[in-house]
Amino acid sequence: MPNAPPLRLAPSLLSADFADLAQAIRAAEAGGADSFHLDVMDGHFVPNLSFGPALVAAVRARTRLPLDIHLMIDDPLRYVEAFHRAGGNTLVFHVESSSEPDAVIRAVKRLGAAVGAAIRPATPFSRIEPWVDRLDQVLVMSVEPGFSGQKFLPEVLPKVRAARARLAKDGRAADVSIDGGVTPETAVPAAEAGASFFVCGHSVFGGGPVAENLRRLRIAVEEGARRAVR
Ligand code: DX5
Ligand code: ZN
Numbered sequence: 001m002p003n004a005p006p007l008r009l010a011p012s013l014l015s016a017d018f019a020d021l022a023q024a025i026r027a028a029e030a031g032g033a034d035s036f037h038l039d040v041m042d043g044h045f046v047p048n049l050s051f052g053p054a055l056v057a058a059v060r061a062r063t064r065l066p067l068d069i070h071l072m073i074d075d076p077l078r079y080v081e082a083f084h085r086a087g088g089n090t091l092v093f094h095v096e097s098s099s100e101p102d103a104v105i106r107a108v109k110r111l112g113a114a115v116g117a118a119i120r121p122a123t124p125f126s127r128i129e130p131w132v133d134r135l136d137q138v139l140v141m142s143v144e145p146g147f148s149g150q151k152f153l154p155e156v157l158p159k160v161r162a163a164r165a166r167l168a169k170d171g172r173a174a175d176v177s178i179d180g181g182v183t184p185e186t187a188v189p190a191a192e193a194g195a196s197f198f199v200c201g202h203s204v205f206g207g208g209p210v211a212e213n214l215r216r217l218r219i220a221v222e223e224g225a226r227r228a229v230r
Pocket of ligand 1: 014149
């Protein structure tokens with residue numbers, strides 16, 4: 001696909017053993033992870049609670065890979081600076097949050113970080129479209145945000161296609177990220193639809209050797225991308 005960015009696997013540490021994150025990070029790096037995805041939850045925007053900037057800083061101290069911070073919080077504008085300072089490379093906010101997208105995008109760019117915007121499964125692509133030309137990443141949620149280990153919702157794939165088509169029309173190679181229920185089975189249609197960045201929680205850390213799990217995911221995304229160009 002012209003202007004398609006490289007395919008990248010981003011293990012989500014939400015599914016790892018929080019008491020042994022250093023080992024999870026080492027295993028994922030050894031298995032060829034391209035980035036780490038960190039899910040920040042505030043108990044308001046989503047029902048669950050996870051962690052804040054202190055944990056991001058602890059992860060930053062253990063890896064050189066880029067850190068992708070998924071802010072599932074009510075007021076991302078208030079926290080982007082703290083998460084950037086903690087070591088986040090890409091700050092991803094939800095368009096359904098109470099912060100004004102334009103203000104968040106400007107704030108993140110001023111910090112010199114990359115910016116992503118996310119949509120829940122029920123949010124149409126049109127809600128994010130006005131901002132696409134200023135984003136480094138469009139994140140399409142393929143489960144309801146809040147928990148790892150849920151089942152992939154294939155009905156979101158048309159939004160992946162729409163995002164990739166819009167970026168291609170603009171001649172831009174920004175990432176389209178798919179997050180939730182990504183497995184070696186579901187990664188194939190997601191890559192075929194144009195996803196380039198694959199957030200994987202349970203399918204990496206939910207059982208079995210991490211390196212083997214990543215290898216199977218890599219084969220799947222490459223197969224999906226091959227189908228897309230056919
Ligand atoms: C869900 C999070 C996801 C989650 C993915 O709210 O945004 O990043 O950790 O986990 P899996 O891959 O298990 O669905
Ligand atoms: Zn996430």
